[in-house]
Amino acid sequence: MPFIQQKKLASSYLTRRLSHTFVVTSLTLSIVLGSLGNSHAAENLPNTGGVMATLNSEQEDFRLVRLTQGLKNPWGMVFLPDQSLLITERGGQFFLYRAGHLEKISLPALPDLHVRGQGGLLDVTLHPDFSTNHWIYFTYSHSLASGSTTAVARGRLEQNRLQDLQTVFIAKTDSSASHHYGSRLLFDRKGYLFVTIGDRGNRDSAQRLDLHAGKVLRLTGEGNAPPDNPFVNTKDALAEIFSYGHRNPQGLALDPDTDELWLSEHGPKGGDEINRLIAGANYGWPIITYGEEYSGGSIGDTEQPDMQQPQHQWTPSIAPAGITFYNGAAFPNWQGDLFTAALKFKMLVRQRYTPEGRVSEEEQLIPHRIGRIRDISQGPDGLIYLITDENKGGLYRLEPAP
Numbered sequence: 001m002p003f004i005q006q007k008k009l010a011s012s013y014l015t016r017r018l019s020h021t022f023v024v025t026s027l028t029l030s031i032v033l034g035s036l037g038n039s040h041a042a043e044n045l046p047n048t049g050g051v052m053a054t055l056n057s058e059q060e061d062f063r064l065v066r067l068t069q070g071l072k073n074p075w076g077m078v079f080l081p082d083q084s085l086l087i088t089e090r091g092g093q094f095f096l097y098r099a100g101h102l103e104k105i106s107l108p109a110l111p112d113l114h115v116r117g118q119g120g121l122l123d124v125t126l127h128p129d130f131s132t133n134h135w136i137y138f139t140y141s142h143s144l145a146s147g148s149t150t151a152v153a154r155g156r157l158e159q160n161r162l163q164d165l166q167t168v169f170i171a172k173t174d175s176s177a178s179h180h181y182g183s184r185l186l187f188d189r190k191g192y193l194f195v196t197i198g199d200r201g202n203r204d205s206a207q208r209l210d211l212h213a214g215k216v217l218r219l220t221g222e223g224n225a226p227p228d229n230p231f232v233n234t235k236d237a238l239a240e241i242f243s244y245g246h247r248n249p250q251g252l253a254l255d256p257d258t259d260e261l262w263l264s265e266h267g268p269k270g271g272d273e274i275n276r277l278i279a280g281a282n283y284g285w286p287i288i289t290y291g292e293e294y295s296g297g298s299i300g301d302t303e304q305p306d307m308q309q310p311q312h313q314w315t316p317s318i319a320p321a322g323i324t325f326y327n328g329a330a331f332p333n334w335q336g337d338l339f340t341a342a343l344k345f346k347m348l349v350r351q352r353y354t355p356e357g358r359v360s361e362e363e364q365l366i367p368h369r370i371g372r373i374r375d376i377s378q379g380p381d382g383l384i385y386l387i388t389d390e391n392k393g394g395l396y397r398l399e400p401a402p
């Protein structure tokens with residue numbers, strides 16, 4: 001099968017601009033080549049699970065395995081201590097993948113769930129003390145009289161029932177749009193809850209400290225602002241804000257070696273970004289961006305002295321969603337690498353960063369094989385799990401090649 005499985009994007013980055021040009025050329029080439037032999041690959045796949053392919057890549061050979069294709073637009077997932085996998089569907093349903101089967105979670109109707117456009121039930125994570133308190137936390141788009149906004153709720157997961165639902169935080173935004181909710185969430189090792197909020201389609205909101213749109217938030221488990229947040233003493237600023245100037249961040253990961261938070265965000269036309277988060281920092285949108293208007297034409301500059309540069313940017317866009325750092329034993333040659341799920345080109349991107357935060361390796365894995373990849377998670381078994389945001393969305397696993 002004439003399939004361009006891994007296209008090396010760049011092996012060394014001399015300057016940002018040089019690498020930018022190289023990525024454009026290489027990505028375009030791989031898309032053209034990939035589409036020639038592969039555009040209908042997904043439609044031709046059998047509907048049963050099992051090994052789909054054994055594939056080679058720069059550092060590891062692996063098998064791509066489909067576990068199930070019974071999910072409708074899955075968005076987020078998290079492993080429970082018993083190694084079952086909790087998955088959200090954007091339409092408002094939770095499932096547990098356990099012992100090779102999907103089990104539906106029963107729950108009361110979610111209050112004010114706004115299932116429209118990019119909205120619905122979105123990401124999910126566990127409270128650090130889940131083993132004793134059974135709290136799961138999730139994000140969703142919450143209906144308002146004037147549209148909708150991103151909200152955080154929690155509930156207790158007991159067996160296959162979710163109960164005691166509480167909305168703990170409702171983001172203050174000012175948009176009637178049904179897109180750019182952002183919406184990844186995770187607890188850091190200190191027990192603070194980080195939540196990403198998109199600009200809700202109002203790009204200037206990302207620079208306004210009196211709105212939660214276009215921000216990363218840092219909350220307590222009760223949904224309040226911790227007293228050491230960066231803007232608690234800033235007049236007219238919302239105390240929940242951790243960083244700002246983000247467009248639509250749909251990926252968030254903790255670097256297990258440094259405890260730093262890394263984030264992916266969708267740019268406009270081009271200019272998708274990977275950012276390393278610093279408390280109080282401005283990530284520039286829409287004043288600086290490497291993207292441009294969908295209709296063509298510039299949006300802003302690419303640099304400003306008081307704004308953070310991305311660690312990496314993709315032009316053309318790959319539509320990055322979930323990200324994770326790999327530190328498992330199953331793929332020893334991938335340890336420390338950042339994996340990014342991409343909706344566009346339906347691929348997984350592996351990147352290796354130097355200690356200074358520059359990309360030293362980058363390759364595409366499984367482009368156009370399984371659909372729009374929305375999220376990625378490392379399992380307790382050290383294997384890599386993916387979900388695809390499709391009407392017949394699937395759960396897939398990367399395993400070492402035998």
Ligand SMILES: [Ca+2]
Pocket residue numbers: 245273283284285288289308309310
């Ligand atoms: Ca930026």
